Amino acid sequence: MIELDDVHKAFGSNKVLRGVNLRIDSGTSMVVIGGSGTGKSICLKSILGLVTPDSGTITLDGEDVTRAERDSFLARFGMLFQGGALFDSLPVWQNVAFRLLRGSLKRPKDEARAIAVEKLRRVGLKPDVADLFPAELSGGMQKRVGLARAIAAEPEIIFFDEPTTGLDPIMSGVINDLIREIVVEMGATAMTITHDMTSVRAIADNVAMLHNGVIQWTGPVSEMDRSGDPYLEQFITGSADGPIEAVR
């Protein structure tokens, strides 16, 4: 279980997180929604230790993440980045098997390649993609490779940062289905950041809306449409009229 308790983070005078409280139960899929620049990515990066909160605590299974042993802590996570964040200098299979080629999870090269090819197949890519370089792939293929990399070491917890941004609706649907299948199949805990409501309905068990630096609403996805929260309703309908200012 991941728990954020009164987490604050500011960049200069810009207070991004103003006391975030959030609980993600093990084996569930939490989707965090909210407008651009509301601190969703900062929230996620704070859990991973990529950003240090100014105050508040973040715990994983009761242990403060700042005190956890870094390697074993990070070994529990997989992450799909918004732009894929694939390493340009490495072929696709080495990107996917990155963790399996070095460090504590190191495997023989042939075995690591075989696992990479299998994970690529799992995300719907053919084996001949393995030897291409990221620059030779389309945006959708890069996202799938990023997804294959995120699941390559079979992590307990997977983070997805804007998984469908920049993709056409069909490819978005493919990625959403893949994420849902993989999370169910692996029994992993998932946290997704998005403002794509189709993704939310496809991926989420629970939804949290981040607005103005705090969790405005949280609950099961099935209750999202009848939450009665004016902020969430405006976000779902995409209306310019409501408590969320259209020009921020």
Add this chain to the structure above:
Amino acid sequence: MSWLFALLAAIGRPVTGGLATLGRLTIFAGQTLSHMLRPPFYLKEILQSLLNVGYFSLPVVGMTAIFTGGALALQIYSGGARFNAEAVVPQIVAIGMVRELGPVLVGLMIAARVTSSIAAEIATMKVTEQIDALVTLSTHPMKYLTVPRVLAGLIMVPLLVGIGDIIGILGGYIVGTKSLGFNPAAYLKNTVDFIEMRDVISSLIKGAAFGFIATLLGCYHGMHTGRGAQGVGRATKSAVESAAILILAANFLLTSILFSL
């Protein structure tokens, strides 16, 4: 009084900013050296960096050195003619290349070629979240990106300086013997007789220092880049500017120390 405070603030702001950057750079250098001594070591990345910094810089170093050596021979010959000292061309080319021009020019060419490439590559990795991805994949960016490049600078730039010194002397030799009428055997003898071991050692020490500065600043500015394409451009520009200035400052400092011993 307010104008005085405004003046002091205008002076103080860049000074404190500069000192803060110097402090960050010193900590970055210390962390790099510390990671250099502790496993894990990424051998493939180290070998790749040795190739990039060393082998692939050979053409630009060679071209710079040969033209500089040739031009130096011409300058000394025509300058020396003013006081009947044309004969000292081999000695001055040798000492000029080995003690000063070889290390400095190679250092500056490495700053232009390697520092810019390192800064742009790492800065692009930073803005496209590849550095964050490294962290999530349990890989320390400093060990994976900085250590191999700085190690390559420390090892390969002295070698490049050595090669640059030889090629520069060769440039002087070609001009001296083909165009200025020097006897080839006498030119070589004068060159070899005049160079001392301390000249060569000082040249290599300077090479190691310049290699460290050039690669470290490329990594530092890359890792501390701003956002977007503009951030990458600024990081690259700052890396090359600061590497070039620090190389020239270090050259003065090292020359003062090495030749006062």
